[in-house]
Amino acid sequence: MRLLALSLLVLLAACTSSGEVQRDGSDWPGYGGIDENHYSPLTEINQRNVARLGLAWSHDITDGGSALSAPIAVGGILYFASGYSHVRALDAATGHELWHVDLKATQKAGAKMRAAWGIRGLAYDGGKVFVGTIDGRLTAINAQSGHVAWSVMTVGKDDERYISGAPWVFKGKVLIGHGGADFAPIRGYVTAYDQNSGAQLWRFHTVPGDPSLGFENKAMGMAAKTWTGEWWKYGGGGTAWNAMAYDPKYNRIYIGVGNGSPWNQKIRSPQGGDNLFLCSIIALDADTGEYVWHYQTNPGETWDFNSAMDIELARLKIGGRERDVLMHAPKNGFFYVIDRATGKLISARNIVPVNWASRIDVQSGRPVENPAARYPDGKAAVVYPSPFGAHNIEAMAFNPGTGLVYIPTMDQGRVYIDPAEPLQGWKHLDGQRISVGTGAPPPGVVPDRKATSFLLAWNPVTQKEAWRIAMPGLRGGGGTATTAGGLLFQGNAGGRFVAYAATSGKPLWSFDAQTAVMAQPISYRARGRQYVTVIAGSRFPSAIGLPREWNYRAQQWRVLTFALDGKASLPVAAPMDMPVVDPSDFVVDPAKAAIGATVYGQRCSICHGANAVSGGAAPDLLQSGVPLDNATFTSVLHDGALRERGMPRFEDLTGDEMAGLQHYFRQRARQVLAAQTARQPGAQTDRGLHEGQ
Template sequence: MGARFPGAGSFRAIILAAGCGLLLASCSNNANPAAHDATASDNPDNWTGYGRTAGEQHFSPLTDINDGNVGRLGLAWSFDLDPGNAVSAPVAADGILYIATGYSVVRAFEAATGKLLWEHDPKAARAAGRKLRQGWGIRGLAYSDGAVFVGTHDGRLLALDAKTGKERWSAMTVSADDGRYITGAPRVFDGKVIIGHGGADVADIRGYVTAYDARTGRQLWRFHTVPGNPADGFENKAMEMAAKTWSGDWWKYGGGGTVWNAMTYDPGQKLIILGTGNGAPWNHKIRSKGEGDNLFLASIVALDAATGAYRWHYQVNPGESWDYNAAMDMQLADLEIGGARRQVLMTAPKNGFFYVIDRTNGKLISAEPYAHVSWASRIDTKTGRPVETPGARYPDGQRFTMWPGPIGAHSWLPMAFSPRAGLAFIPAIEMGATYSDAGIEKIDWKRTPGMVMDGGTFPDFAVNDPARRHGSSELVAWDPVRQKAVWKVRTLGPWGGGVMATGGNLVFQGQIDGKFTAYAADSGKPLWRFDAQAPVLAPPISYRSKGRQYVTVLTGLGTSGASYGALIPVRADYRTQARRVLTFVIDGTAKLPPAEKADLTPFDDPDFRADPALAQFGALQFANHCGICHGGGAVGAGQAPDLRMSAIVPVGEAFTDIVRGGALVDNGMPRFEELDDRTIEAIRHYVRSEAAVARGK
């Protein structure tokens, strides 16, 4: 059993469970020829949005690289990136490749040669203030009509000139001190650009999305995903309807429901479709007195694209209480189901069920588990509601082992859908957790001040079980018509990379061990593999420039995976890991330089003498403030330095200058100005203790 502390959130629970030991002694393919991309880009040579098309299929129809010649795929060029998050999706248009990494640093390259054309740094880390304590940097960007769009951690939405990188306009989408921040990619549709935000695990906030005029930056409309205080009135009839599904003084907690990742546009229905987040706090008993469905949490919500007016919704987890958000990518397709062509939306959210939904009305067509599920026996197709397992809501402080755990059976890294194969390809996760809220005061509950995450429940990972410690993952080829797996490939650790499918009968995915692999889409047979010398988690893209098809992917371990710390079975050193842009082409001959060997030697600390009580207090404070970036158990996983190897830690004055003084804010290290000397010294003492353990002392 891992350590448990009040108010644990998902990544904090990972951090505590992983690191606070000192506190506790193939079947045949069923390709459907009727399946096609109803929202294909006009130009298959380009990849202009996060999922290429408005329907977010993460599918390129190009066939120049295919299952017959992919063995000849070679490196065309590479570009070394600065430290910072590189787990983001590029876009490409008219022979130019655009990437956003770190805290929204945007670069443009000549796609065929890798020549850097321009770079734009919005200085978001310094502008973010306390918002920097949550989130890990940007996940993607968008291109449309000569402009590149990107969000920033401090909440701006920027439009950059695609030729020069100069700012065309900037819109502040959040308030300065509200806890909201942006890590997701904007989407562009019908001359508009839309952005959401994160923050519901950090602050008492109410989710919303905002649409702007893509040319001018003028705000067009805003849709809140959960209702506010009824005494203030409701913005629209949808919020009035949603309020009837809440109880108590929910608005005091914000409610949550942030749209931090998934958005999909259906041009046929003129719908912008949102995937909404979990509740704030997670615990339904605190948030809403354990009553009501709490719309529109953990829901798929369709809005009129022109006005932002509510059209329909489907809620995957009524009364959500486990961080089972519906923020994973959603893909559109037309499928032949039961002898009729259906316009569908497909999604594989965290809760472990694969959903096929009629996107014209939001009605459930089918849902079946694609991973191990313990919280529900099935989804009732008549009502659309899950049939929950008794005890799943951890009643009366009881413990319940949930599969999937709060990491989910599918994280934010996207799946892909191939209309050629008729299959979805899911980077699936197998990892459970035990939930309980014993010891939490559920009346007049308040977030613990300064805590990075606080969900009002205790998810506990079985990290001391060798068979389950690191979890497992698979690339699953899923038939959405028959609702069953066609093939599976086991992948390393608890987290596989984002997925891309192509018209050449190929599926590309990277792994945390640095393998970037192309599989046959119809069989799962590995056809090509490249050693990237660093974890490959970012979703790949494919496009054509000067008559040749290219594949591009970014390397480096960052974002939420860095929080896993000791749960990650490979080491990715913050300072030396190879964060790069890799671009491939048939018969490419470029080579990577020899891999730099990381020095993972713990710092020398001959004068250190452990104080168990101080280390125990420091472990809790490290989990509350530091582990989300520096890794569970002080085991760094690449987003920030492994502090056990940092020569700064033994020097108290320098450590304090960074933690409280903000000396490294520009590097993404937030300032914790409220921490007193005792707390800072306890954190430092804990890290020194863990370094001593790593040295074998």
């Protein structure tokens, strides 16, 4: 009977997935939904009945890696990615798994795993699911069977580019970008492939290359005039690693372009210049990939203020007439409304307090900069926003009914200063390349206000705030989705998945996900019923002061799906004692610990957290017994025994460096335990309990 049921489900998947994408809201075929705006026109779930929303089903994720992936849904089938290369199809009404494919990227990615996390999104078109993987492949999967239709390598052999973002599909093509410029001399580009064969159709570079080799097109020749020095030796950056948008009205694809590489413009382009097309929106002809127009948010940027955030398309009444607009909230703290036909700026206003510029001049489209923000003459500058941005990759959403854009927002600053010595080429720190090009903050120079985060409702016509809701932690708001039912859905770092009134921000319903919910939700129809799905799981490298902190081993990553009158429930989250390991016979050598602290900061903190205190994205190494056993530690760290779980291999670490890590972990463990004891007067640390665990 079980086999028969499974056969029927597979047959159902074949029947529904082979059809065209439904534009009425039944399907959510790509990262931004059917219209790029993270908006669903469905109304079955609405403000009047959302209190009846309940869990319809859940699916546990055990593949490790990122929990920031956006699922898609077509024809009653939900597709999602997890880990570094796992893709699954589930019956969207029941959660029953139909197929699973592992593209085994961890076996091929090598050192790329040290810089990037898992897959952030998928795309569906023409009966295929498209996915990019960290090793640089773009793969088409048959949506009915889960069999790989084709797979192509989008990057050069051994070049250090990687893919973590979603593909975009349009007119029989699939477009993919890549990341990597923060860690290597990378020159960004996007590439379009034929959906049926995987054949490359066109490629557009986002920054110019070595002039002596000639330019690929007139756009690159134009861009080269805005660079100085020998920028091509640094790659230049400009990777398109996240958001894009397809515009069928104008037959264009819009590309969100990343920051410069290195960040510090004085290194990559020492005599200044706009450095096109860094931090820009580029409009390309969807058929040929030819340049149409661009708008640059940060000419000559030097703060990691990339423009790889959401690009949302709408028709707004501005100044008494209807305009086709593109809306964009990059890292730099401003919200932009741009004319899609011409690429000209309509308006821009800051959504958080900023100090790198006083305003954006509408006539020229350029920022009116504060010169001191460029940290000139070796002087430190506290700049707002920080490199995390006022808005980062957590998706914003636009609701045409309310006319509001909903933005996961952060207000925080960072200290910038030139490095003590100019970089010559690339700087390597114990084998790991960095491309920031800035120095350590001078003592006592710190941001002048506490970092905060909030959900912001913004009116793009008036460029004014409608309302805001404070979020827990420094980066507390997850991605958003909004519906014609007058609802806004967003998860948060505190573990709640919430439905708000889209007009007022009034909380109408919430669900305890038992872990952080930072991915964006989607809504779709399956078997005539509206569902809302989101992926839950902490993605924080460091503990960030939340009321509920998340432990990698104690939490459960899940796909959560909701419907009216849903009756399912999550298992009770059993308390887990996760003590800090502190064997009494381990004698810390401060000199070795100092070596380990340096290695940890350069190699490990990006996943395991600052100061060796994890926020849930990876195991807390102070609670792990692995570093205490030399053979096990070598197997995991040096030989890659946990590579498939997302733990990179560091085969270049020396014995002294690995020993240094062991001593650093024990030193930090005792500091953490001492701090815990100090917070609980009278309490004593039971070393016997911690020993050997």
